[in-house]
Amino acid sequence: MNKTEDSSPPSALILVADDDEDIRRLLRFRLERAGYGVIEARDGEEALALALEHRPDLAVMDVMMPKATGYEVTRRLREDESTRKIPVILLTARAQEADVSRGFEAGADDYLRKPFSPQELRARVHAILGRR
Amino acid sequence: MVEFLTSCAVVLAGLGGVAAAVLGLRRLTLARAEQRRLDAEARLIPAALELLDGMEPVGEVSEQDVDVFAALLGRFGRLVRGVESERIAEFFEHHGWVDYELGRLNSRRPWRRATAAFALGDMGSSRAIPALIQRLQDSEPDVRAAVARSLGRLGATDAVESVVGGFASGRLPGSVAGQALLSIGSSAVRGLRVLNEAEDPAARAFAVELIGLLGDASDEDVLVECLRDTSAEVRANAARALGRVGAEGATLELAERLDDGVVLVRAAAAAALAAVGDHRVVARLVELAQQDEFESARAAAEAAAQLDPEGVKRASSAAGSAVHLNEAADLLELYA
């Protein structure tokens, strides 16, 4: 079955939010193979709800999602005591200066441009979670 | 005559009925084929993901599934970059698909060429780049557009000059050429820098705009040069580009453009100064906001508000102050 590659705590839970099903599949596959648990959200509202309910250890979110953008969800997570510390990696097809700084202003920890390398994303996840 | 017309009408109506029946049948068969494809996809997705991940695919992909599998890889291919893209390219090379499509690139049927061009982009093999660059001269606009898009997908830095040339000569639509260059990314900047010597002002303007989107502060020099271009569009694009790349050393040159004869250029310069200006230019911006034409005055007021919010608020509370300053001040209050 899935081989665990490294020694990250097996219970680390990651929230993946994107309206594109293919992206969710790619990320789930990669992250589960790395030994993380994955929960999926299809839009901003669902992402927020799942974050509040499950308190994941990290969230990977698309910026342009229906119902609430990645920026908004990040902002709301930062406002709530229980989710304030959750690290956020934003994914986006747009990577202009303005968008990147907007992401960081909203409270994101990292920013990855689409098209992206799932391997690279996984490395960044590992780096962020390893620091905790 | 009457009989002739009647028979024509009846024949046409008959054909119409037949066509309707054919469409109905087609809808049914399509639905069934679609279902089969979805089932095949569901089965193959794990194998595709494994391949992307560098694992040996568990189980071989059967003959009839190869098409679906390739389409699946193409779809995922559009989302990924880096080592995963290389793995996809490897698969297609290994199975001879790249050669096959390269062959079809020379087909006599335009739609075949276009489909091949499109597929080569999805496959991710950089071996296709030279052939694709050749194809930018194709006689069919659809083929050229597909080629440009694929060159963008493949990150073909060598194609930059041809793509910009394609736009300048009208062979490629602006959005297609622009998108291709944006996909190629910052490595395109070197090729774009050279193009500011081009004869056609449209090509120069286009190149400058893209340098603004792809370049960085080290490109300040060529952009400042373009601030003195004979074409107003080039000057305006250069100003905007300087703002985008964050060229803080160009503040004074941009401030000079606030006196440009063309309102478009003044507005672009003002907008850029909002990003890279400093207190030295505020007074001039406020002046423009009070006296200049609508577009330029508005951009100047916004820039002044960005650089000196308190100053703008004070100016707007004075009696008889300019509408643009008032608007900028009110928005500052609102979104502070």
Next chain:
Amino acid sequence: MIRVALEVLAVAALAYFAALNGIYLVFTIIAWRGLTSHRRQRRYAAVDEAFASPLTPGISVVLPAYNEAAGIVDSVRSLLALRYPAHEVVVVNDGSRDATLERLRTAFDLVPIRKALRDELQTAPVRGVFASRVERGLIVVDKENGGKADALNCGLNASRHEYICAVDADAMLEEDALIRVAQPVLDDPELVAASGGIVRIANGCTVDHGRVVDVALPRSSLARLQVVEYFRAFLVGRMGWSRLDALLIVSGAFGLFNRELVEEVGGWSSRTVGEDIELVIALHDHLRRRGERYRIDFVPDPVCWTECPEDLRALASQRRRWQRGLGESLWRHRRMTANPRYGFLGLVAIPYFIVFEFVGPLMQVLGYPIVLAAFLTGAVSLAFVGAFLAMAVLLGILLSVSALGLEELSFRRYTRARDTATLFVYAVLENLGYRQLNDFWKLQAFAELLRRKGEWGEMRRRGLGLQSPPS
């Protein structure tokens, strides 16, 4: 004597219908080619990338609202949520007597601001401008009532972007509508003056918060007839004209325009009920006289859903209004008719409209009784009647069905097979009374126009000093 006259008239009727439907058949082929080429281009158009692209120009969506308290908040919300990288929404409250402004104020936390408005276009006085504390892309202009054209012009004065998208308050846009209608502009920003999308009928669809979430056929027969009719009008009609570079109509419910060009032609006109048609014709007029190359395109996939009238009186009134608008607009720009300076548009398209949309309905309504009378008096044979019916009805059915076929080949929004079968039946029924009824209304509108012209002539002669016909 009478028999000879009847025979002549009957032959004329036959020839007319043959010409009308024959031309439309040609249109169908042109539209079919346009649709297939568009579908191919869509693959390389890369809409997702355009969405992400910083090259995409800004659009100001202008929404004139009069007494729309019921749906205004949902409407504005869904417009703000459109997938587009750089757009703002400018709502113009045209002196509503109901709670339109209040609802907006509460839902979006509106705050008055001093906004700079352009003064290119004169409008009814503006009472105030508001921005939203919670939505940065929203502007609300409150003004005294001046009519839809006036409100649109006011919205233009308050817009910041290069392009304006005029939408109706009750139109529901799909998420990608803006980016798709902007596609021609992306391809050629210098060239494209305006573009319009397709309007589809929302009756019977499931709507959630201003968005259509499930596409289904309406229950009422009248609405179903209109669904089929819209296929013919949009997929075939507009696509065809657009391919011939002679698109005269961009729907008022959803149309994209270059702001400066709209200013140059004086904005939307309050002097006609068909301000949307008049604007497009004015753009053609202006740009052709300037001798500039330009395009006005129809884009078949960005979709706008609206409710259509489900009772005869409302439908009749709407159709008569449309026809009057067309007539007034063509009259205003009558110098374009048969004028070689206006190329294909002036020499073919406009005369086509005049003949087949205005004079034609006379023939379309009278044709049947004439042929019947001719047959009864023995002026024409049964075979002739058969031919006539073939030209008038059978060909018409073929056209309606082929429009349906085009939809089937391209977009297939009605996914339930049962719905498609139903539409097929209605495509046939459309020609057995509905089309003829429409022709009757067009005739009424024409008569109204003539009478109005006469009225105004009369009044001017009596020195009442009135300036222009009321909208």
